Amino acid sequence: MKILLVGSGGREHAMAWKITSSPMVDELLCVPGSDAILSLPKAKNSGVDQGDLVALADYASKQCVDLTVIGPEAPLVDGITDEFAKRGLKVFGPSKRAAMLEGSKIFCKELLLRNNIPTAGAEFYDDYEKAASALENWEPPVVVKADGLAAGKGVVVCDTRDKAREALKSMLVDKTFGAAGERVIIEECLVGEEASFIAITDGEVVLPLAGSQDHKRVDDGDKGPNTGGMGAYSPAPVLDKAMSSRVYEEIMLPTVRAMAALGTPFMGTLYAGLMITGEGPKVLEFNVRFGDPETQPLLFRLESDLASIMSAAVDGGLKKTKIKWNPQTAVCVVAASGGYPGHYDKGKEITGLGELEGLDDVYVFHAGTKLKDGRWYTNGGRVLGVTARGQGARTAVEKAYLAMQKIKFEGMHFRKDIGKKAIERP
């Protein structure tokens, strides 16, 4: 089997690592991949531009690619699945219309509210004056969200009306997010513990993956600005059996059914960002792809063949698919460049990676690195994710931090409390 993988981050390194381990897979063509991804056996550089969907489809057609797998949301929201379908090519991922679940927060919220799927109450606006005057009816804290894709920056949790007004002005008047901020949501601020519930669906059957939890803020204790994610672990004790079945019954199945009823069936990875509140699980957002960095611990625990699960989803055959997990906990701690999530420099040499090679229970997934003359250098904000597996959260966390001690680069920083919530949970 020949697979084409789009993306180049830590999530894609984990996907590539898992996919190339499959005996079903002969070749993994990467768009563009990374030096770490291209160091994997079976991985090859395609040389095609990630942003050019037509060139990508032509390339996949010429190469007789059996299945295309997408890491980030942008190609899905831009319609890669539809472009490939025109040539009879299979993509594991939703159509452009179904990808609206992530591409438009208003589309997502309307679908949730219409179908009584638990989420924060919300109102939509495209006019600053109207939005600002509506704010008077909201008791802070409130959350202001840009409708479209804003690289994770389009959500502002506001403690005061002034802050909310400022966020509304930046989106609706100053057009900070361009077209993505032409419409906005004002929504109720939910309180609880966040968790990631990721499932694979063929449009009908929903196959939940193990639960996981991300750490979005840059500093320990969930302080400081938001990042792409500073670490993750799986399983997440907050998503115990009872809570997971509630999420499946009250959120995942109804969402997949609602999408099918709209005539836009959702096939691919459906990732619910959840707040586990006193009243139960509520949807903060949907993503239409795997989470980064949740994918790193998830795939480090997955014993089943990912390529075969994704193929089954594309062919509408998930009914017979069962997933097998390593029962141990996996933890991924992200090491970031000095200054991240603000300005940072690249090109710092990374040492110590060699000491972690060949271990069975530790793997380093690269997010932003470059290989030059046999040496690794930093090449992004999030540089790498040290991922470890152990019996229970405490052991897995200890192993990950012990491994992290080997790695050094100038300016390197990482959170010291990844997995703490799992360890401390009674």
Ligand code: AMP
């Ligand atoms: P989103 O991109 O919608 O997941 O939002 C990014 C982050 O903003 C989430 O991970 C939450 O931490 C926070 N957030 C979003 N919506 C809400 C909400 N309704 N209540 C509280 N926090 C929220």
Ligand code: GLY
């Ligand atoms: N871990 C957050 C995300 O992938 O969006």
